[in-house]
Amino acid sequence: MDKPTIPKGTRDFGPAQMAKRQFIFYNIRKVFQKYGFQPLETPAMENLSTLTGKYGDEGDQLLFKILSSGDYLKDVDASKLETRNSKLLTSEISEKGLRYDLTVPFARYVVMNRGEITFPFKRYQIQPVWRADRPQKGRYREFYQCDADVVGTDSLICEAEIVLMIKEVFKLLGIKDFTIKINHRAILSGLAELTGSQNASLPAGRESSLFVAIDKLDKIGEEKVKEELRSHGFEDLGIDSVFGILSFRGSTQQKIDFLKSKFSNSEKGKKGIADFEEVLSLLRSYGVGVDNVEFDISLARGLSYYTGCIFEVKINNVAIGSVSGGGRYDNLTGVFGLLDVSGVGISFGVDRLYDAMEELKIFPKEAQVSSKVMIAHFDDATLRYALGVANQLRESGISTEVYPDVTKLKKQLDYANKKEIPYVIVVGSDEMKDGMLTLKDMEEGEQEKLLVNDIVLKLK
């Protein structure tokens, strides 16, 4: 029998990791609820028709498909089988897939339940998603997303509150050095107009290849991006005018003023700038500073359904991809037949947050303890006495465990030490006689004799 393994890109989470992961989940959930978001869960699997076509060609390839049950090959067209073309066959042998993100299932839910939902609808969702990617650093095939979305309102208050929530989550997690990058799809569209003949919009495909290329600007540099654009057939003149804007350096206000001058003929560009200015103005009304916020004209984000403001959060000085991202999508529910519902949302990637926090060594110690106290004993009589003590402690709300076997004290203390249990109560025949129990502080190594009630007071 071979040693058992788990699938590529998946992980087990032991008790130590779970304590830290739950610390992250707990704080994100706390913030979501504080801003009025309500919980939602959807199935791990969706109908393939719900998922396909929502993430582009690349995305479709990364979908995990579930083989139909039963004798799924029986009714397959023989000529299709002959072709040996898997893509032709998938629709025949698979009708379900694992969810790829939380936003599309949410859109599906909204459309299915449109009659029940009171808009604007604010929901949060913390569940795993699956992507058939090649795993690498900070990239897994199964990972958790923590999404909060609002649908049914165009109000830019939602965008502003997303910024507030990001700041609050990072504060609770103890991450200090991070950047919230913001841009607007309309600003990018304005930019795209400049690449072609004056004011002519690019076809959608051309537009997205432009976005994908400039999104890499801070990663691969100006020359490589230009190269990529040329290979996609963009003219040098257009490329130069785009870089004339992208290379602009200055404060947020200077960037805004500069773009306004460039977009004098672009309705889209003007709209993008106006939205962004309004979000900044709203933030000021909340009385919250815009530190950590950066206006990044080159931020594009791949997902094609974004139409308004887009966000991305990076932790500085940690070599890991973005830990959070989101934006506004005007027509997500449109593909499911419900038009004119605007949504905006944010997603935190727990697994990357975990990796980054581990690298920065900023998990608080109290996120990691198990029992507060363990009771050690010597024989059957003292073990039985210990059970009563344990019950008293637990009734007072103190996490307590009794060492379950009769064995040497050394071994029991060793166990407590390894589990990082901070206190040990030693019950021997002397302690049983007068009720004065020995309480040992495992960190300091000191011990004192106390009544159970006094121990409760001390540990509570």
Place this chain on the structure above:
RNA sequence: GUGGAUGUAGUUCAGUUGGUUAGAAUGCUAGAUUGUGAUUCUGGAGGUCGCGGGUUCGAGCCCCGUCAUUCACCCCA
């Protein structure tokens, strides 16, 4: 889907131009100490060297294949 790196004890890794019985640290375990852990000392267990083939008198080491892990690209949380 494309390219690179690495597979030796539970774990992290040594292993000389190919040469006797493959080592260390750590962890595990027993004791030194019959009521005291994390420090110290002593003993013990633990390896089909990822798998399959080839070269050779001889392979952990060289060659081919294969699987796994990992990093990067594409894309993304």
